[in-house]
Amino acid sequence: MKIIVTGGAGFIGGNFIHHMVNKYPQYQIICLDALTYAGNMETLKSVMEKPNFKFIKGDIADREFVYGLFEDEKPDIIVNFAAESHVDRSIDDPEVFLKTNYIGTGVLLDACRKYGIKRYHQVSTDEVYGDLPLDRTDLFFTEETPLHTSSPYSASKAAADLLVQAYHRTFGIPVTISRCSNNYGPYHFPEKLIPLIIANCLNEKPLPVYGKGENVRDWLYVEDHCRAIDLIIHDGRVGEVYNIGGHNERTNLQVVKTIIHALGKSEDLITYVTDRLGHDMRYAIDPTKIKNELGWEPTTLFDEGIKKTIQWYLDNKSWWENIISGEYQKYYDKMYVGR
Numbered sequence: 001m002k003i004i005v006t007g008g009a010g011f012i013g014g015n016f017i018h019h020m021v022n023k024y025p026q027y028q029i030i031c032l033d034a035l036t037y038a039g040n041m042e043t044l045k046s047v048m049e050k051p052n053f054k055f056i057k058g059d060i061a062d063r064e065f066v067y068g069l070f071e072d073e074k075p076d077i078i079v080n081f082a083a084e085s086h087v088d089r090s091i092d093d094p095e096v097f098l099k100t101n102y103i104g105t106g107v108l109l110d111a112c113r114k115y116g117i118k119r120y121h122q123v124s125t126d127e128v129y130g131d132l133p134l135d136r137t138d139l140f141f142t143e144e145t146p147l148h149t150s151s152p153y154s155a156s157k158a159a160a161d162l163l164v165q166a167y168h169r170t171f172g173i174p175v176t177i178s179r180c181s182n183n184y185g186p187y188h189f190p191e192k193l194i195p196l197i198i199a200n201c202l203n204e205k206p207l208p209v210y211g212k213g214e215n216v217r218d219w220l221y222v223e224d225h226c227r228a229i230d231l232i233i234h235d236g237r238v239g240e241v242y243n244i245g246g247h248n249e250r251t252n253l254q255v256v257k258t259i260i261h262a263l264g265k266s267e268d269l270i271t272y273v274t275d276r277l278g279h280d281m282r283y284a285i286d287p288t289k290i291k292n293e294l295g296w297e298p299t300t301l302f303d304e305g306i307k308k309t310i311q312w313y314l315d316n317k318s319w320w321e322n323i324i325s326g327e328y329q330k331y332y333d334k335m336y337v338g339r
């Protein structure tokens with residue numbers, strides 16, 4: 001079995017590659033990644049020498065390159081993680097989100113059509129469903145919830161999902177789609193809430209909380225997401241969408257305070273800043289389908305997962321200190337100074 005994992009030098013793709021390379025020594029795992037600001041070869045350091053792993057640099061939206069890769073490698077499965085993934089960046093500058101998330105997905109699908117594929121898996125997000133009200137804790141996203149997006153990021157991901165489904169219906173490409181809630185864990189880029197708060201706490205810097213910090217996210221430890229995708233590509237039904245989430249809802253303020261207390265810092269570091277435009281209030285996944293069909297359940301609850309994550313950031317300071325000392329500082333100043 002030969003699997004091309006796109007976006008594997010990023011957060012979730014990197015964790016997925018570790019999972020697959022170690023679990024399936026008989027498979028060939030190829031990482032295709034453009035190494036944007038979010039891609040990091042350090043994330044793949046421990047698998048680079050493994051005989052069943054290969055890294056290839058390239059852009060999923062580059063048609064000639066992608067066709068050449070399919071011709072050379074003849075993959076059995078594509079797992080597409082490659083994306084621009086940060087909502088705030090999509091509000092600042094949407095264009096590259098359309099190029100990578102929509103056009104890039106289209107190029108991969110065309111390559112599957114031209115060269116054949118046993119399975120194309122699209123890694124999507126619960127953000128395609130929009131948001132739920134804070135006062136209706138009885139509501140959850142199911143696979144039947146209509147797509148209703150809020151940000152250029154989520155709109156580009158929803159558009160890609162529709163394209164994947166269209167290629168299944170029109171051309172018979174054997175596809176699956178997963179829509180997961182917020183991930184956290186090792187190798188999470190420090191522009192996102194949890195690693196940003198951990199890094200700022202450790203550096204005694206202000207902790208920027210958007211609005212009142214009341215927005216709710218449904219946090220999933222990244223290894224649980226990787227296990228779910230592993231199950232879907234092996235046993236998921238072709239043409240189906242699977243929601244992935246573990247009923248670990250927390251307000252942003254709860255998350256920030258949990259990190260502050262775990263690191264023995266002061267709540268005085270919390271700084272309320274101007275809210276994100278179009279900010280989704282609450283995400284919450286109903287994972288009944290994947291549980292009933294594939295027997296998947298999350299194994300790491302938030303209270304345990306956040307401790308493991310904080311410990312990882314303490315043990316791997318060089319990984320994130322390298323990031324925040326470079327170009328990232330310009331991004332941080334643009335987004336947060338005077339906000």
Ligand code: NAD
Pocket residue numbers: 006007008009010011012013032033034035036037038039040058059060061080081082083084085086100104123124125126157179180181182183184189
């Ligand atoms: P990330 O930003 O950490 O990593 C994205 C990776 O894609 C990087 O390595 C980057 O270099 C690569 N990439 C970007 N553009 C590319 C291109 N044109 N060609 C090839 N590679 C390219 O993202 P992440 O948080 O790991 O998210 C991965 C996927 O999972 C995304 O599709 C995202 O929409 C989805 N997702 C993320 C979450 C989350 O909580 N982070 C939750 C649900 C779904």
Ligand code: DAU
Pocket residue numbers: 085086087088124125126127180181182183191192193194196208209210211213215216217252276283
């Ligand atoms: O739900 C899945 C999605 O989760 C993925 O599709 C996205 O790729 C991923 O980035 C994530 O999106 P969010 O916007 O939910 O994640 P983020 O970490 O950016 O923000 C989490 C919450 O914290 C959100 O309500 C905004 C808030 N926030 C974020 C940052 C970066 C703050 O209050 N302060 C911050 O500095």
